[in-house]
Amino acid sequence: QIQLVESGGGLVQAGGSLRLSCAASGRAISTYAVGWFRQPPEKEREFVVATTWNGGSTYYADFVEGRFTISRDNAKNIVYLQMNSLKPEDTAVYYCAVGSITRIARDYAYWGQGTQVTVSS
Numbered sequence: 001q002i003q004l005v006e007s008g009g010g011l012v013q014a015g016g017s018l019r020l021s022c023a024a025s026g027r028a029i030s031t032y033a034v035g036w037f038r039q040p041p042e043k044e045r046e047f048v049v050a051t052t053w054n055g056g057s058t059y060y061a062d063f064v065e066g067r068f069t070i071s072r073d074n075a076k077n078i079v080y081l082q083m084n085s086l087k088p089e090d091t092a093v094y095y096c097a098v099g100s101i102t103r104i105a106r107d108y109a110y111w112g113q114g115t116q117v118t119v120s121s
Helices: none
Strands: 004-007 012-014 018-026 032-039 046-052 058-060 066-075 076-085 094-098 108-111 115-120
Touching: 004 108, 012 032, 012 046, 018 094, 018 115, 032 076, 046 066, 058 066, 076 094
Parallel strands: 012 115
Antiparallel strands: 004 018, 018 076, 032 046, 032 094, 046 058, 066 076, 094 108, 094 115
16 A cells, blocks of 8 residues: 655745645555646646656646646655745645556545645735
């Protein structure tokens, strides 16, 4: 089994930055892709970014517009999401997930508990 724990969420003003972390544990974690999804209030969960552990393939949602960057510490099995130039519409619960790399949440088998990001105007 794989366990994922997110951290780093909080309240930030528009234009500010946050760095989210996802600590992963479990056997053969490097054989999975890792992604970030988010769920705004009253909306469906949506894709943010996904990458293979070796960095061979990385895909960002269009709304990122160069503001977010995914990175990894492979030795520690930690995945980061650096978010800059945050907008109020970025307000959501952010989740990390592992599975087969796609843009569809259903294709990810393992999920963290989520961390709340709130961006004030």
